Amino acid sequence: MKLRAALGTIDNPPTHDPQKQAPMTMSATDTAARCAGAEGTRQNRTPEMHLIQEALARAHMQERLYEAESERVARRLAQARRLQRRAERASLRARRALALVVMQ
Secondary structure: OOOOOOOOOOOOOOOOOOOOOOOOOOOOHHHHHHHHOOOOOOOOHHHHHHHHHHHHHHHHHHHHHHHHHHHHHHHHHHHHHHHHHHHHHHHHHHHHHHHHHHOO
16 A cells, blocks of 8 residues: 655645655646646645746836836926926017017
């Protein structure tokens, strides 16, 4: 009779002694079987898999921050252009008023 080692998860290994832990590798058939029926079950994940998720989340947040900063720059530019046009109109009004005063 062949004894099968108890599988643990990352959060709950069968033992905390690294010498007694079985390697967390699976055969292709085990992998296919787990993928087929693993929708509702907790899967063993390697630390690299967790790091991939963190890297994706970090990249997503960086993209959102970049978009927000771009929108802020665009808003400031639009505001500056509005103020410039307003100043140009005020300058023209002042010139006209001065020209009227000088002509009289």
